[in-house]
Amino acid sequence: xxxxxxxxxCSAGGIGHALAxxxxxxxxxxxxxxxxxxxxxxxxxxxxxxxxxxxxxSTASVAMAVAAVKEKTGSLHYVVNNAGMGxxxxxxxxxxxxxxxxxxxxxxxxxxVSQGFAPLLIASKGTIVNIxxxxxxxNRPYNCIYTASKxxxxxxxxxxxxxxxxFGVKVLTVIxxxxxxxxxxxxLPPKLIDGSIYSSLGGKLEDIANTKDPTDQDPxxxxxGVVEDVLAGKTGKVWHGKNSSLxxxxxxxxxxxxxxxxxxxxxxxxxxxKP
Numbered sequence: 001x002x003x004x005x006x007x008x009x010c011s012a013g014g015i016g017h018a019l020a021x022x023x024x025x026x027x028x029x030x031x032x033x034x035x036x037x038x039x040x041x042x043x044x045x046x047x048x049x050x051x052x053x054x055x056x057x058s059t060a061s062v063a064m065a066v067a068a069v070k071e072k073t074g075s076l077h078y079v080v081n082n083a084g085m086g087x088x089x090x091x092x093x094x095x096x097x098x099x100x101x102x103x104x105x106x107x108x109x110x111x112x113v114s115q116g117f118a119p120l121l122i123a124s125k126g127t128i129v130n131i132x133x134x135x136x137x138x139n140r141p142y143n144c145i146y147t148a149s150k151x152x153x154x155x156x157x158x159x160x161x162x163x164x165x166x167f168g169v170k171v172l173t174v175i176x177x178x179x180x181x182x183x184x185x186x187x188l189p190p191k192l193i194d195g196s197i198y199s200s201l202g203g204k205l206e207d208i209a210n211t212k213d214p215t216d217q218d219p220x221x222x223x224x225g226v227v228e229d230v231l232a233g234k235t236g237k238v239w240h241g242k243n244s245s246l247x248x249x250x251x252x253x254x255x256x257x258x259x260x261x262x263x264x265x266x267x268x269x270x271x272x273x274k275p
Contacts, residue, residue, distance in 0.1 A: 002048070004029040004073050006065070008056055008113060009083030011039035013182035015131060016082040018223035024049050026227065028078075031069055056083045056109030057101075062116035069120065076120040078230060080129040081110040081153075086187035088209045091144040093193045099145045106149035110156055118169075125168035129230055130157040132175045132237075134247040139259075141267045142190070142205060154237075161235060170235040174226055175248070177241025180216035197272075204268040217242040 005023050010016035010032040017040060020032040024046045032043050033054035043049045052068055055061040069076050085105040087098075114128050121128065135143060136151035157173035164171060190205040192198055198205070225240045239248045251259065264270065 001073070001075075002027050002029050003077040004031065004069070004075065005078035005080060006031040006033060006052075006069060006076060006117065007080040007082055008033050008054060008109070010034050010043065011036075011182065012042060013219075014082075015176070015179060015181055015219050015223065016080070017043065018219035019080060019082065019227065020049060021046070021220070022223040022227040023078075026231065029073060031065075031072075031076075033065060034083075054113075056081075056113055057104045059112060059116075062112055066116050066120070069117075075124050076117060077124045077126040078129060079113060079117045079121060079126070080131065080230075081113055082131045083109055084131070085146075087145040087149075088142050088187050088205075089145075089190045090142055090192070090196070090198050090205075093191075093196050093198065094145060102145050103149050103152070106146070107152040107156065110153050114156075114160060118164075121169050122164075122167045127170040127172060127230060127233075127235075128157070128160060128164070129172045129174060129226075130154075132157070132173050134175055134177050134239075134241070134244055136175075137247050137251045138263060140263050141269060142208070158237070170233065172230060172235055173237045174229075175237055175239045175244055176222070177239070177244035177247070178213060178216040179219055179222050179241050180212070180214075181219055200271070201268040208267070215242070 005028050007016050007019050010020050011034050020030050020043055024030045030049045031052050032040055032049055033052045034040050035055045037051045037053050044051055052065050054065045083105060085102045087102045110130055130153055132154050133150040135147045136154055154173055157171050161171035190209050192202055222241050229238050
């Protein structure tokens with residue numbers, strides 16, 4: 001029987017969708033999941049792909065997905081925690097209840113899914129793959145909540161790696177660079193609070209939030225590299241995607257003033273400085 005993988009966040013146009021295709025092309029049984037299965041319906045055309053509804057913020061939804069996998073294959077070898085939610089707003093203007101939703105997807109969602117599928121992975125001596133982000137190393141203005149959620153995910157992956165090693169389960173954290181996906185389109189437009197100290201930057205924030213870089217790496221080539229690492233049995237941290245190598249070494253080797261300059265350049269913050 002071929003090995004099997006479950007991937008969260010497989011809506012068309014994203015990393016999960018590309019990962020599902022890449023795993024499927026290598027003969028694995030793929031459980032592609034999303035909150036709304038209609039967002040990934042084209043994957044159903046592949047003979048070894050099964051679509052499941054899965055909301056990573058719901059323990060009951062995770063339990064239903066576990067039951068579906070058990071019924072279909074009885075085993076699971078890989079779980080890829082890819083589902084993610086973006087956020088773009090100055091920290092002081094952030095609604096904490098909205099920020100909790102981001103954390104619930106990006107951090108608690110990874111833990112919730114890992115907890116649910118842990119018995120199957122222990123039985124198969126399988127692998128948990130957490131999709132991380134270079135954002136956790138960049139400290140870019142207006143990206144506080146997303147950055148914190150991804151940094152938490154990196155810590156979760158590294159600690160799970162140690163805690164699950166005695167049971168033969170590997171944990172791989174993929175530090176992901178700039179990938180051209182649909183996640184950018186799902187971020188809510190930045191809405192400053194009344195009387196915000198950043199009110200003069202309103203238009204600037206919207207421009208930055210809506211800017212896309214056409215040179216970002218495509219999800220398909222990114223997915224190929226990730227899948228190769230997963231199937232090779234790698235563990236710990238790996239870096240994939242545009243600018244990932246630059247951030248990997250730059251945040252250690254470059255002086256802080258240079259990093260700060262690059263993070264704030266064109267952010268509009270320089271216009272707020274008092275003479």
